[in-house]
Amino acid sequence: MSIRPWVVVEAPDDRGLRRVTVDGETAGSAWSMPELRRILERLGHPDVDVTDPARVHWRGGDSDTWPDRPRRRHTAALLMTAGLLASAVLNAVIGWPDASGAMTFAQRLTGALFVLSAPVQAAAALAVIDHWGKRHSRVSGATVLLGVLTSTAADGLLLLLWFEEREYTPYLLVFMPLCCWSVWALWLLLKERSWKGVTHPRKFAAGVFVSALLTALSLVYSTMYEPTVAPMSLALKAEFGTARADRRLPFVQVPLKLSVKNTGSFSVYIVVDDFTVYGRTADYSEQGSFGVQDWRRSIDEYGEEEAERHVDRIRFAPLSSDRFYEPGVLLESGQEDAREHVFQLPVNTKYDLLHVDLQLTYMRKDRGRIDVAAFGQAHASWRKGVGQSYCRVAGCLGRLVYLGRVWHNNNLINVTRGARYVLATWSAKEGPRYSISPYFTTGKAADAAEEKKNLERFGVSTVQVRSEISVAELLKSIPSPRPS
Structure with missing residues (x-):
């Protein structure tokens, strides 16, 4: 025995x-x-x-020595699993739009890293069962630690981005509790030194650090550097064609040739545009004057900064106004569009010059996305009932109103910011107006500094071109009207 x-x-x-x-x-x-x-x-x-x-x-106690606390252990394992799975779902939901449809490679890479972190966290959730159980695998603790570190980095990044504006967003109800959970989970794993089973802990730590660094650099590049340096420009042309006499009326038909070309690297959304033809009248003097007082009076009375020695009291009267595009139209990189607009002018017109002003406001597609279906619908603010829904800001009465949701190019920004809306209004007499703000659907007054910041973030810019022609040159081929 x-x-x-x-x-x-x-x-x-x-x-x-x-x-x-x-x-x-x-x-x-x-x-x-x-x-x-x-x-x-x-x-x-x-x-x-x-x-x-x-x-x-x-050894170390008898048959009554069983210090395990199953409720505490099971509760910790349940909370760890739930947090990891919730973080995995959140990262996949946030990263997928950028991974599948971002405009730039860096943005797609950032989205892909968030999507790829989801299976890492799911694997960590599975490792929780072993780590809080019999620990048959030596790396189950390190796997859980990697998943928690990934969650901590992602949730911390979302929280930092949210603190920049501190606006309400439904995602706040998810990543704020997850941020608190990740702090608790990381503290618990560090306390019990869960990496002890890893053969080379230093290599493991180095791999985690490099992954976090690459993610941070990719995010900074995609959200700050690349959208800033990417070139963007539009080429506009506006010129008058050859006038033709109307056979039935004492008018001439004047063609106006317009063209727009996107010469930039990215597509753009048309926010609002306008072209207006003006006829110029003025008082002429053979002796003339070029004094400062005359120039000041011209600005005070007519708002005209132009100064000529033999021309005074310059005035411009709008003759024809229209739009080249409807708001919300997408203009692809390299795309060029042309249009000819014809307006009427009396043969014995009093105008000495014709002036055309073509201006176009666009938003860069690499900076954001517009809900074209909503934004492309025109709403007349003077119609009964419509003004209450679409004219909640000052200055849109008597104008066509366009309103639609706008999203940032990076989904990380979208989930940490409140909703933004782009508003554009147009009137044939007063020209276009536009803005981006979170307040257009609430009636709250928007802050001017905030609107300016939003316009810069979404890459909203205005380009314009002006052209003039002498009426004498325009009508030189038109027979003078016979005296009655």
Whole structure:
């Protein structure tokens, strides 16, 4: 008969788990007496008397020493699993729009990193079962730690982006609790040194650091550097054609040739545009004057900064006004469009010059996206009932109103910001107006500094071209009207 006990139950470890050996070979580990009996029963010894020192040897405590707290352990494992799975879903939802449809490679890379972090966190959630269980795998703790570090980095980044504006967003109800959870989870894993099972912990830490650094650099490049340096320009042309006499009326038909070409690297959304033809009248003097007082009076009375020695009191009267595009139209890179507009002018007109002003306001597609379906619909503010819905800001009465949601080019910004809306209004007499603000659907007054910041963030710019022609030159081929 051997003097060595048949069954040996080792002292509890720091979690309360006791290793069990039978005949010198490890048979498993047990949290409690019922679990010990299941191990022995599985080995074909269901009737072992655990209180018999000749059969069972207890080290570091007797058969009543079971310090495991299953409720606390199960609760921690449940919270860890729930947090990892919630963070995985959140990262996949945030990253997928950029990974699948971003305009630039850097933005797609950022989205892909967020999407790829989801399976890492899901794998960590599966490793929780082993790490808070018998720990059969040596790397289960490190896997859980990697998942929690990924969640901490993502949730911390979202929180930092949110603090920049501190606006309400539904995602705040998700990533704010997850941020608190990640701090607790990281503290718990660091406290128990969960990386102990990794063969090369320094290489593991270096890999985590490099991954986090690449993610941060990709985000900074995609949200700040690349949209700033990418070239963007539009070429506009406006010129008068050859006038033709109207056979039935004492008018001439004047063609106006307009063209727009996107010479930039990215597509743009048309926010609003306008072209207006003006007829100029003035008072002429052979002696003339070029004094400062005359120039000041011209500005005060007519708002005209132009100065000529023999011309005074310059005035411009609008003759024809229209739009080249409807708001919301997408103008692709390299696309060129042309249009000819014809307006009427009396043969014996009093105007000496014709002046055309073509201006176009656009938003860069690499900076944001517009809800074209909503923004492309015109709403007349003077119609009954419509003004209450679409004219909640000052200055849109008597104008066509266009309103639609606008999103940033990076979904990380979208989920940490409140909703933004682009507003454009147009009137044939007063020209276009536009703005981007979160307040157009609430009636709250928008701050001018904030509107300016929004316009810069979305890359909203205005380009214009002006052209003049002498009426004498325009009508030189038109026969003079016969005296009545």
